[in-house]
Amino acid sequence: xxxxxxxxxxxxxxxxxxxxxxxxxxxxxxxxxxxxxxxxxxxxxxxxxxxxxxxxxxxxxxxxxxxxxxxxxxxxxxxxxxxxxxxxxxxxxxxxxxxxxxxxxxxxxxxxxxxxxxxxxxxxxxxxxxxxxxxxxxxxxxxxxxxxxxxxxxxxxxxxxxxxxxxxxxxxxxxxxxxxxxxxxxxxxxxxxxxxxxxxxxxxxxxxxxxxxxxxxxxxxx
Amino acid sequence: xxxxxxxxxxxxxxxxxxxxxxxxxxxxxxxxxxxxxxxxxxxxxxxxxxxxxxxxxxxxxxxxxxxxxxxxxxxxxxxxxxxxxxxxxxxxxxxxxxxxxxxxxxxxxx
Numbered sequence: 001x002x003x004x005x006x007x008x009x010x011x012x013x014x015x016x017x018x019x020x021x022x023x024x025x026x027x028x029x030x031x032x033x034x035x036x037x038x039x040x041x042x043x044x045x046x047x048x049x050x051x052x053x054x055x056x057x058x059x060x061x062x063x064x065x066x067x068x069x070x071x072x073x074x075x076x077x078x079x080x081x082x083x084x085x086x087x088x089x090x091x092x093x094x095x096x097x098x099x100x101x102x103x104x105x106x107x108x109x110x111x112x113x114x115x116x117x118x119x120x121x122x123x124x125x126x127x128x129x130x131x132x133x134x135x136x137x138x139x140x141x142x143x144x145x146x147x148x149x150x151x152x153x154x155x156x157x158x159x160x161x162x163x164x165x166x167x168x169x170x171x172x173x174x175x176x177x178x179x180x181x182x183x184x185x186x187x188x189x190x191x192x193x194x195x196x197x198x199x200x201x202x203x204x205x206x207x208x209x210x211x212x213x214x215x216x217x218x219x220x221x222x
Numbered sequence: 223x224x225x226x227x228x229x230x231x232x233x234x235x236x237x238x239x240x241x242x243x244x245x246x247x248x249x250x251x252x253x254x255x256x257x258x259x260x261x262x263x264x265x266x267x268x269x270x271x272x273x274x275x276x277x278x279x280x281x282x283x284x285x286x287x288x289x290x291x292x293x294x295x296x297x298x299x300x301x302x303x304x305x306x307x308x309x310x311x312x313x314x315x316x317x318x319x320x321x322x323x324x325x326x327x328x329x330x331x332x
Contacts, residue, residue: 024287028248028297029267035249035296058267067272074276 001037002051005030011061017072025068033057083146088157091137091204095158098133099126121195130200131207133158138208142215155208159201166192233273235312236263241283241301242309248274251299274299282308 008030015022033054040050058064102125109123137155146154153160170189240246240254251274252265277283282305285297 024297025271027295028285029271031247031294031296032249032252032267032271034294035247039249039253060268064268064271067268068275071272071275071279074279078279 001034004033004037007033007055011058012065013061015065016069021072029064079144079146080150082144083141083150084154087137087140087144087146087154088160090140091133091154092158092161094136095126095130095133095200098129099123102126120191122199123195127199127203130158130203131210134204134207135211136207137204138211142212151212152205152208156201156204159197159204162196162200163193166196231312231315232263233265233269234277235309235316237273237277238282238301238305238309238312241299242306245298245300247288247296247298277305281305 005026008026012026012029015025017025036057037050037054040053041047045053102123107125109121109126112120112122134155137157138151141151141154166189170185173185236255236259237251240251240258246254248270252270255263255265274283274285278285278299281302283299284302285299287295288298289295
């Protein structure tokens with residue numbers, strides 16, 4: 001019997017999918033061709049005719065490759081929206097709205113070295129609310145069958161957005177104000193990283209981790 | 223455009239319908255559809271597998287690898303509850319289409 005997996009590998013070419021997924025697709029196609037071949041042989045078709053008929057089942061390998069990639073990438077985009085973008089944006093907007101509410105209510109942050117542009121700000125009420133948002137992001141992502149990186153990114157989304165904003169601000173500041181002291185800019189930037197990225201990320205991750213542990217424990221108990 | 227959508231719609235309802243009866247692997251799905259349609263519907267690999275993968279990602283079907291007694295590994299597709307839910311509206315749409323075509327083009331289904 002012909003090696004149908006080798007035949008598929010030769011004709012399908014490179015499929016831009018993760019290695020494990022690509023191998024499964026190839027194995028499945030090879031199995032299909034093998035089944036078709038065995039069925040023809042059982043019906044008394046000669047080996048050479050069976051091989052010829054089976055090979056005719058794929059009129060265009062290029063079309064097959066394109067179709068598989070389109071189906072897989074459609075799914076990838078759908079997953080990315082439901083597992084990352086929607087949970088991430090809910091987490092981000094929820095946490096930002098609460099920050100504004102706390103500010104309007106007059107809750108002041110604890111500031112170390114006030115007046116210094118590189119002061120460290122502990123926005124305690126807001127920071128303490130972040131585990132809830134981290135857990136919410138992780139929950140929404142997990143509910144959409146997310147796992148691994150998309151779940152972490154969804155729960156850390158507010159911190160990731162702040163990181164992106166700070167990078168843009170830093171680049172713009174360095175380009176527009178060339179006379180600014182590099183030392184001052186970097187110390188302000190370092191403080192901003194601690195205040196708006198590292199501290200929120202720790203609290204968001206705490207909520208996400210606790211939720212995932214609780215869900216794992218519940219699943220084990222079930 | 224209509225042709226492509228129509229073909230995809232035909233294929234979707236055909237696959238869901240055969241999987242409603244029992245879980246099947248890819249080759250069996252194509253054979254069953256071909257047999258039940260009297261040879262009128264035939265799937266090429268390029269039509270079948272992209273559609274199965276799309277339906278799987280939509281949560282309508284699930285493919286699980288199984289090893290048979292002779293040691294061959296095959297991916298067996300099973301209809302999921304969301305896929306089962308899709309069948310009723312799809313059947314209603316097709317029934318509407320047949321009725322409309324009967325009126326407009328005097329097309330009769332056997």
